[in-house]
Amino acid sequence: MENTIFSILPPIIAIVMVLLTRRVLLSLGAGIVAAAIILTWFSPLEALQELATSFAIIFWDGGFNAYNVFILLFLLLLGVITAFVSLSGGSHAFAEWASNHIKSRRGAKVLTVVLGMVIFIDDYFNALTVGQVARPITDKYKVSRAKLAYFIDSTAAPVCVVSPVSSWGAAIIGIIATILAGQTFVEYSALEAFLWMAPMNFYVVASLAIVFFVAIRDVDFGEMKKHEVLAISKGQLFDPEKTIPGEMKEEFPSHSHGHVRDLLLPILLLIVGTVVAMIWTGYQNAGQVFDIWLIFENTDVPASLLVGGVLGALTSIILYALQMKTNKTANVGWIGKGIWAGIKSMMGAVLILIFAWSLTSLIGGLETGAYLAGVVSDGNVPTAILPVLLFVLAGVMAFSTGTSWGSFGILLPIAGTIMIEAEPALLLPALSAVLAGAVFGDHCSPISDTTILSSTGAGSNHMDHVLTQIPYALTAAGIAAVGYIVIGYTGSLWISLGAVLIVLAVLFVVWSQRTTIIEKQQNN
Numbered sequence: 001m002e003n004t005i006f007s008i009l010p011p012i013i014a015i016v017m018v019l020l021t022r023r024v025l026l027s028l029g030a031g032i033v034a035a036a037i038i039l040t041w042f043s044p045l046e047a048l049q050e051l052a053t054s055f056a057i058i059f060w061d062g063g064f065n066a067y068n069v070f071i072l073l074f075l076l077l078l079g080v081i082t083a084f085v086s087l088s089g090g091s092h093a094f095a096e097w098a099s100n101h102i103k104s105r106r107g108a109k110v111l112t113v114v115l116g117m118v119i120f121i122d123d124y125f126n127a128l129t130v131g132q133v134a135r136p137i138t139d140k141y142k143v144s145r146a147k148l149a150y151f152i153d154s155t156a157a158p159v160c161v162v163s164p165v166s167s168w169g170a171a172i173i174g175i176i177a178t179i180l181a182g183q184t185f186v187e188y189s190a191l192e193a194f195l196w197m198a199p200m201n202f203y204v205v206a207s208l209a210i211v212f213f214v215a216i217r218d219v220d221f222g223e224m225k226k227h228e229v230l231a232i233s234k235g236q237l238f239d240p241e242k243t244i245p246g247e248m249k250e251e252f253p254s255h256s257h258g259h260v261r262d263l264l265l266p267i268l269l270l271i272v273g274t275v276v277a278m279i280w281t282g283y284q285n286a287g288q289v290f291d292i293w294l295i296f297e298n299t300d301v302p303a304s305l306l307v308g309g310v311l312g313a314l315t316s317i318i319l320y321a322l323q324m325k326t327n328k329t330a331n332v333g334w335i336g337k338g339i340w341a342g343i344k345s346m347m348g349a350v351l352i353l354i355f356a357w358s359l360t361s362l363i364g365g366l367e368t369g370a371y372l373a374g375v376v377s378d379g380n381v382p383t384a385i386l387p388v389l390l391f392v393l394a395g396v397m398a399f400s401t402g403t404s405w406g407s408f409g410i411l412l413p414i415a416g417t418i419m420i421e422a423e424p425a426l427l428l429p430a431l432s433a434v435l436a437g438a439v440f441g442d443h444c445s446p447i448s449d450t451t452i453l454s455s456t457g458a459g460s461n462h463m464d465h466v467l468t469q470i471p472y473a474l475t476a477a478g479i480a481a482v483g484y485i486v487i488g489y490t491g492s493l494w495i496s497l498g499a500v501l502i503v504l505a506v507l508f509v510v511w512s513q514r515t516t517i518i519e520k521q522q523n524n
Contacts, residue, residue, distance in 0.1 A: 089258020131457025398441025
């Protein structure tokens with residue numbers, strides 16, 4: 001049943017169940033079981049073997065699977081950092097400092113969005129780091145954790161996918177280079193093609209514009225409005241009855257000995273350690289050639305995150321230990337309790353990620369992505385609508401498989417082959433559409449690892465984040481679709497980008513008027 005319509009059943013089962021039940025592990029488990037049964041043609045014993053294999057290869061895939069294990073260890077280390085930042089009073093001190101420098105709720109939201117755009121090296125790194133820095137500030141000004149997760153998720157991948165100096169950019173440039181190889185009509189390099197494609201990524205343009213507007217003006221609708229009303233009126237930043245990754249269950253002793261450095265220094269060393277390790281591993285893997293593009297193409301992101309995580313965790317523990325001289329509540333016993341509390345706080349996120357990886361592995365065996373790609377490549381489709389069709393297909397694929405990288409890894413070569421044969425002038429718009437759709441689908445997918453990590457970084461319930469972000473993602477996708485239709489028929493970047501900006505301007509005017517009316521009603 002590989003590469004057939006049956007291959008899309010497991011992700012559909014997982015996604016429908018998670019939307020209906022909001023129980024992520026149960027829903028992922030149902031999708032995993034369904035995938036194993038379909039993959040083995042309904043043979044119970046073989047299905048059990050496939051299930052066991054799908055979990056085993058997360059840790060051992062013909063050898064130690066460092067990529068996955070290092071990501072999981074980094075999550076646990078991040079929990080330890082969070083615990084000791086709280087234990088030392090760093091979060092409280094930073095919130096007090098922020099209240100003296102950031103004077104409004106709007107300022108807290110805008111700062112979060114700016115941080116999300118500045119930290120563009122890697123989306124995993126972005127999602128987890130921005131959450132740690134911004135959470136004390138947004139908590140102070142009663143910004144719901146669901147909105148914080150939206151800010152993080154809607155700036156992480158969108159910025160990484162258009163930045164050449166990122167793990168995403170390096171990988172994409174490498175794929176583009178293979179597509180352009182041997183094409184005599186091409187007069188630009190893979191890097192130049194990537195840079196030209198950035199403004200053609202209309203989903204990124206729309207998504208970032210919307211997230212900035214939402215940060216400046218309180219544009220809340222659907223589930224997000226419910227969360228924001230509870231946060232503002234009752235100070236309820238999240239539902240205490242739901243599982244919140246990264247939330248400390250341990251009651252730490254309160255004190256006033258914390259300093260801003262107790263939060264900023266561990267995060268700073270985490271960032272510096274990660275970036276330096278990325279450069280070093282990229283330099284070593286690139287044959288010790290100091291070429292920045294080559295370095296980021298060959299960098300080892302999980303290993304670098306682990307280095308940064310260890311450095312940050314040790315720093316947070318040391319800073320707490322230094323308080324033992326002045327803080328009577330600080331003692332050696334709390335160090336062990338803090339480490340254990342940090343690990344426990346991340347176990348929910350770790351389990352969700354493991355289940356998502358297992359499902360992704362089985363979906364790969366079913367060749368779900370290849371089947372979806374074949375839907376477009378086998379049909380006789382007018383070339384003018386290929387960009388928007390590829391955008392939609394990439395979105396569906398990323399949503400179904402939970403991986404933007406897997407989606408554009410499959411679709412970019414297919415899109416390149418189609419456009420080179422059918423309409424070379426639309427090659428770059430088509431490739432941009434694939435990247436845009438992959439990010440869009442990833443934003444909406446409850447089984448996406450980056451969505452899971454954004455929830456974790458923000459300390460938000462995972463399904464709360466998914467359900468509150470989808471309306472904004474769909475809005476950005478609709479605007480992007482307009483851009484791809486226009487560029488398909490005109491071939492002009494500037495006309496299509498202008499169309500996207502006009503639609504955004506109209507949308508913002510409508511939203512502003514609606515917000516003003518609501519504010520007047522509230523004042524009366």
